[in-house]
Amino acid sequence: MSRKSKLVILGGGESGVGTALLGQAKGYEVFVSDKGIIKEKYKNVLINNNIEWEDQQHTEAKILNANVVMKSPGIPDKVPMVKALLKKGIPVISEIEFASKYTNATIVAITGSNGKTTTSMLTHHVLKQELDVGLAGNIGDSFAKQVLDHDFDNYVLEISSFQLDGCFDFNPKIAIITNIVPDHLDRYNYEFENYIASKFRIVQNQTKDDYLIYDADDEVILEYLKNNSIQSTLLPFSLTKTIENGAYLDQDNIKITIDNNQIIMPTKNIALEGKHNIKNAMAASTVGHLLKIRKQTIRESLENFQGVEHRLENVLKINKVQYINDSKATNVNATYFALESMEAPTVWIVGGVDKGNNYEELFPFINEKVKAIICLGTDNEKLIASFGKMVDIIVETQFMSEAVKIAYKIAEAGDNVLLSPACASFDLFENYEDRGRQFKEAVRNL
Structure with missing residues (x-):
């Protein structure tokens, strides 16, 4: 890559600084700009790595000179600076989009209005028993920094609609949509349809060789699937329906079938309580089954998982x-x-x-x-x-x-x-x- 390629990063938090480090390693000329105050720990990382930065301002001349801009998910598209970039035709992408270009890992990407943190942590907990796997996205160390420092063979990514809005080529091998209910509508012109479409960006590049795991009890998801053509191989899960290919609850057992290969997980010893957590367990177990984790390992992982701070x-x-x-x-x-x-x-x-x-x-x-x-x-x-x-x-x-x-x-x-x-x-x-x-x-x- 020519030295001239300029990467501008809006937002000097976890995802911004991780992207700056990865961008620098890949030969970009990097500039980090934050309208607020960059935390001391992130400033130190930028200074120690000789990365140019500013805070409490946006220097327009430097930003509008970019070849590509990575925007923190907290910055709405309607702010003047982002509008000016888009008007000039400068790509504005998310950290997920940027970092995914530099890894060949198998990616499990999880989105949804609720349950995505628990499902991400539970899925990671199941997989880490037998696979080399990182946990990133909305959670833990930035995805970009993990790609730079370790580059795991697999990643579980918790992804918000804001991050998906900046994804264009990103294509996870396995996508999970836990559910979709009205949320963050202030960012979507108070149009629920815009928010739904944003969530489904997670499968926009999937083919029949990739998988979408989703809640078949969620009317919003079902309606979207009915009216839009999706290439992914579908693996639904349900508490109320019998599912031929996917997961369902049969009395006190989760039954998961993929290509006629069925495993059965008893629910009585699952560490997390509540119906919604049976769904989270179904999603995580389906990923485990897809990635050939042993049945015994999946069962033990569901039973000894510690749960998520700040969630019940x-x-x-x-x-x-x-x-x-x-x-x-x-x-x-x-x-x-x-x-x-x-x-x-x-x-x-x-x-x-x-x-x-x-x-x-x-x-x-x-x-x-x-x-x-x-x-x-x-x-x-x-x-x-x-x-x-x-x-x-x-x-x-x-x-x-x-x-x-x-x-x-x-x-x-x-x-x-x-x-x-x-x-x-x-x-x-x-x-x-x-x-x-x-x-x-x-x-x-x-």
């Missing part, structure tokens, strides 16, 4: 009240699964940045399981309008420590206190991890 995580039991951290539930559907799995009266902590939420599907659970609601956000009007008449106690706060203290006063022996916000965290917290950690700290300080 039991924190502590205090005075016979169980405190549960589900901060990762940043949309209504994720909270639906959380409330569905509650088997005791629940004090529910909810709220944050509403992304155009419709709370109606939660109403049956509120009537049946929720005894009090604590609204934790800067604007709780919609929550109070939606749930105010459904519970006897509904209170507002803007502090996690206060929310937990109020819950402590309300909850009685045998109850649950559940943080499952159904909203993004950016009004009061850095991100959902910060929100979850603050919840756990407040519980430990009771």
Whole structure:
């Protein structure tokens, strides 16, 4: 490659700095630009590797001089700088697109509105027992940096719709779509169809030699498959239907059939609880079966998997009240699964940045399981309008420590206190991890 090829990276976080290092190694002239402040640890990496960077500004002349731009998934397409790049015909791609060009690994790519982190971690847990496999995407060290430092034979990638929007040639051997429900609609002109199409970019380059594993109980996915021609070999999974090629639940067993080769996994000892986690287990087991992992290994992996931080995580039991951290539930559907799995009266902590939420599907659970609601956000009007008449106690706060203290006063022996916000965290917290950690700290300080 000629030295003149200029790679500009917008965003100096994990994916940006990983891409900068890989780009430099592949002979690009690299420039990193961040409108915000680049964290100290990332600045040091850029300085130590003599990579040019700037923060708290975008120098237009340098950026619009690029041959290719890698954009952090957090930057919307509608910002002026991205619009200017596209107008000039400069390709704007994601880290996933860039890094995938430099590896011949077998890639398992997982997307979906909910369940993708758990499914990615569970799939990685199954595969790592017998294969050389990395875990990247929305999770852990950047994909680009792993391709540079190690280049595993296989990767499990958790991929958001924002990352898929910047994918054009990317083609995973195995794609998984866990489910599709309205989410991030603010990024898609409030058009659900745009968001659905974005998720299905994961299979845009697949052929019949590649696989799409998907939830056959999800009407949105079924509708899209019915109306769009997809080349992939389809491997559905279902809790309610008998599936000939794919996975389904038969009483207490998961049955997985691929090319007439069937394996059976009992569900009774699966480490993760809840119906949605049986689906996650089906998806992960199907990948294991496809990649020739031994049945015994798959079974043991499902039984000893530790789960994901901030996703229905039991924190502590205090005075016979169980405190549960589900901060990762940043949309209504994720909270639906959380409330569905509650088997005791629940004090529910909810709220944050509403992304155009419709709370109606939660109403049956509120009537049946929720005894009090604590609204934790800067604007709780919609929550109070939606749930105010459904519970006897509904209170507002803007502090996690206060929310937990109020819950402590309300909850009685045998109850649950559940943080499952159904909203993004950016009004009061850095991100959902910060929100979850603050919840756990407040519980430990009771």
